[in-house]
Amino acid sequence: MKRRDLLKSALSFSVGLVGMSAIKPLYASDDLMVRAEPMYDVTPTKVTDRSYYILAKDAGPSPENHAFFNNPGFIVTSEGVIVVDTGSSVQIGEMVLRQIKKITDKPVVKVINTHYHGDHFLGNHAFVEAYPDVEIYAHPTCIANIKKDNGAFWYNFMQRNSDNAISGTIVTLPTKTFVGGETFTLGDTTIKIHQFGKAHTESDLIVQVVEDKLAYIGDTAMRRVANMADGSFAGTIHTMKEVKALGCDHYLLGHGPHDDAAICNDMQTFCEIIYGDAAKYYDEGLSDFEMKPKILANPFMKEVASNWPGYDSTIGNYIGIAAAEVESNLF
Numbered sequence: 031m032k033r034r035d036l037l038k039s040a041l042s043f044s045v046g047l048v049g050m051s052a053i054k055p056l057y058a059s060d061d062l063m064v065r066a067e068p069m070y071d072v073t074p075t076k077v078t079d080r081s082y083y084i085l086a087k088d089a090g091p092s093p094e095n096h097a098f099f100n101n102p103g104f105i106v107t108s109e110g111v112i113v114v115d116t117g118s119s120v121q122i123g124e125m126v127l128r129q130i131k132k133i134t135d136k137p138v139v140k141v142i143n144t145h146y147h148g149d150h151f152l153g154n155h156a157f158v159e160a161y162p163d164v165e166i167y168a169h170p171t172c173i174a175n176i177k178k179d180n181g182a183f184w185y186n187f188m189q190r191n192s193d194n195a196i197s198g199t200i201v202t203l204p205t206k207t208f209v210g211g212e213t214f215t216l217g218d219t220t221i222k223i224h225q226f227g228k229a230h231t232e233s234d235l236i237v238q239v240v241e242d243k244l245a246y247i248g249d250t251a252m253r254r255v256a257n258m259a260d261g262s263f264a265g266t267i268h269t270m271k272e273v274k275a276l277g278c279d280h281y282l283l284g285h286g287p288h289d290d291a292a293i294c295n296d297m298q299t300f301c302e303i304i305y306g307d308a309a310k311y312y313d314e315g316l317s318d319f320e321m322k323p324k325i326l327a328n329p330f331m332k333e334v335a336s337n338w339p340g341y342d343s344t345i346g347n348y349i350g351i352a353a354a355e356v357e358s359n360l361f
């Protein structure tokens with residue numbers, strides 16, 4: 031597809047977004063766009079012979095990091111590359127492509143978006159531009175959420191928090207669906223897709239690289255206190271049990287360094303304390319404000335979770351969400 035046609039087809043979705051947002055003046059015509067400057071290179075971390083990710087060191091978007099705060103991943107098979115999450119912008123997607131090209135001359139043939147938060151899908155634009163036939167996969171609910179309001183919301187969120195470092199990015203929808211339970215092979219590599227119910231969002235995809243005993247688990251587990259507004263504590267506890275049952279040696283995260291099953295244990299413990307205690311104190315008639323000091327007194331919270339980014343600013347919000355989830359499950 032020519033660039034002009036690509037932009038036209040992409041804009042047929044994003045025209046509403048463009049029309050009502052501050053980026054409108056950037057479009058002099060449909061094939062002349064002002065792009066923010068390229069993203070600087072970040073060297074990939076090689077976990078196994080074929081599985082890599084690019085570690086973002088910051089916990090959130092800023093002008094300095096060009097809104098780069100999640101870990102795009104990629105799997106180099108004998109028949110092409112599979113990308114897992116594409117970063118917050120076309121510029122970051124292009125940076126990921128540059129790193130892939132340093133490692134292999136094989137094309138990117140599939141992209142998988144683990145969920146609908148913008149740091150995981152806004153880079154799709156770069157892959158469609160470089161490989162017009164690339165297949166982009168996500169859960170149907172993820173695609174529906176991007177279409178509905180998450181495309182516009184996350185575009186504006188990234189622009190606002192990065193001093194417009196993602197200008198020129200077009201919200202580019204996944205074109206294919208995985209619902210979990212799929213297995214496919216690409217050359218020498220077997221991929222299994224899993225969906226274990228609502229965890230970080232209602233549509234998280236887990237990407238298992240069977241031969242590598244490795245899984246990309248998106249944002250279902252992280253050692254930070256971030257975005258639980260779309261998630262479920264009970265569902266995250268369930269998902270962590272299922273993810274551990276995959277028996278992988280390596281778990282690669284949307285945020286923070288990769289780990290073994292210890293990351294799943296920490297996330298499970300964190301959610302069990304917050305959700306279990308919220309249920310107990312709810313039964314005793316306590317408000318979420320009254321619960322907070324009691325939950326924070328737990329040794330795991332004091333000694334482990336309190337070191338995670340976002341703890342001080344967001345833990346109160348987490349407890350409020352847990353109390354609301356306890357209440358909603360009573361009726």
Ligand SMILES: [Zn+2]
Pocket residue numbers: 145147230249257
């Ligand atoms: Zn997320």
